[in-house]
Amino acid sequence: MTTRVDLLPRRALPVLRLAAFVAVLASFAVFFAGAQQAHAAPACGVLSSGAAPQANSAVNAACSLIGTPYSWGGGHGSQPGPSYGICDASNGAPNDCHVKGLDCSGMVRYAYDLAVGTDVINGVTTTQWNSSRAVARFYRGDGTGPLLPGDLVFFGNTPSTIHHVAIYLGQGYIAEAPYSGGYVQVAALSSHGDYYGAIRLYGPGGNPGPPGGGRYWVDTFANASVYGSPTSTNSTGTLYQGTNYVFCKAWGREIRNGSSFNHWWLKTDPDVGPAGQWVSAYYLSKWGNDEAKDNNGTVIPDC
Missing domain, CATH: 3.90.1720.10 (endopeptidase domain like (from Nostoc punctiforme))
Known part of the structure; x- marks a missing residue:
C-alpha cells in the first residue's frame, strides 16, 4: 500500500518564507534591544566608594x-x-x-x-x-x-x-x-x-581646601617641582625655596635621595603654575623621613 504524503500547496510557501523572515527580524530586534540595554547609562547616583x-x-x-x-x-x-x-x-x-x-x-x-x-x-x-x-x-x-x-x-x-x-x-x-x-x-x-x-574639592577625610583648611607655614630648602596630584609625575610648576604656606597633606609617591625620603605631599599655591598643586614634604627644611610638620612642629592635617 502506498503511504500518502500531504504536501503544502505551493501558494503557502511564500507565506511561510515571510513568517520566517519576520521571525528573524524579531530575533535581531531582541538582540539589539538587549545590547542597547546592556550599554545604557545607569541610574544617577554615587557609583563607587571612597569619596568625601x-x-x-x-x-x-x-x-x-x-x-x-x-x-x-x-x-x-x-x-x-x-x-x-x-x-x-x-x-x-x-x-x-x-x-x-x-x-x-x-x-x-x-x-x-x-x-x-x-x-x-x-x-x-x-x-x-x-x-x-x-x-x-x-x-x-x-x-x-x-x-x-x-x-x-x-x-x-x-x-x-x-x-x-x-x-x-x-x-x-x-x-x-x-x-x-x-x-x-x-x-x-x-x-x-x-x-x-x-x-x-574635598579630600576623602572631608577636609576642604582653602579658605576652610587654613594655612601652615613651612621652610623649604630648595626650589621644588609641583604636581597636580600626589601620584602624578607631570610637573605643573615650581615652588621657590624659602618660607611657604601649605594647606594639608596626602600620602603619595615616594621622593628619595639616598637615605632621605618622604611619601607625604603638601597642597600649596606655587610661585609658578596654577593654584592648588602638590609639593613633596621631602623639601621641608626642619623635618625627617615621612614627616610633615609646619615650622612650629604642628602636624599638617590630612586633606
Whole structure:
C-alpha cells in the first residue's frame, strides 16, 4: 500500500518564507534591544566608594537636577540656581535667554551649593578649573583610575580652551548639563573625546581646601617641582625655596635621595603654575623621613 504524503500547496510557501523572515527580524530586534540595554547609562547616583561625604552629597544633588533644562549662562546669578540664560546664536544658544535652567558650570556650582550650603565653586569652566579650593588635581595622563564621585571633570585640549565641566559619578559616568536644547543627564565620560583633567574639592577625610583648611607655614630648602596630584609625575610648576604656606597633606609617591625620603605631599599655591598643586614634604627644611610638620612642629592635617 502506498503511504500518502500531504504536501503544502505551493501558494503557502511564500507565506511561510515571510513568517520566517519576520521571525528573524524579531530575533535581531531582541538582540539589539538587549545590547542597547546592556550599554545604557545607569541610574544617577554615587557609583563607587571612597569619596568625601560632601562629594557624595554633591553627586546626589546633581542627580536631583536630572531633567533640568540647559540654558547657556544659566546658573550664574548672584546666587546659585537655575536662571534665564543668554541668547547667542554664535554659541549655539539662539533662544536661551527665554529658558530658565543651568549650563554646565552653573550646574556643578548649584550641586555643590546644595550639598554643602555655601557657594564653593562659582565661575565659568576655566575659572572653576583653576580654583584654589581644589585639594587634588588630575590630568589626562593620569587616566580616570584616580577619580572619585564628586570630582569635577573638565573637557578641552588646553587650559585656555576648557569648554565643559561635569560631576563624576563613578564607574566612568558623569552628570552633566550637555548643550542648548538638552537637559541635565547621565552620560559616559568617554562620550566626550577631549577629557582634560579633574579637580577634587574635598579630600576623602572631608577636609576642604582653602579658605576652610587654613594655612601652615613651612621652610623649604630648595626650589621644588609641583604636581597636580600626589601620584602624578607631570610637573605643573615650581615652588621657590624659602618660607611657604601649605594647606594639608596626602600620602603619595615616594621622593628619595639616598637615605632621605618622604611619601607625604603638601597642597600649596606655587610661585609658578596654577593654584592648588602638590609639593613633596621631602623639601621641608626642619623635618625627617615621612614627616610633615609646619615650622612650629604642628602636624599638617590630612586633606
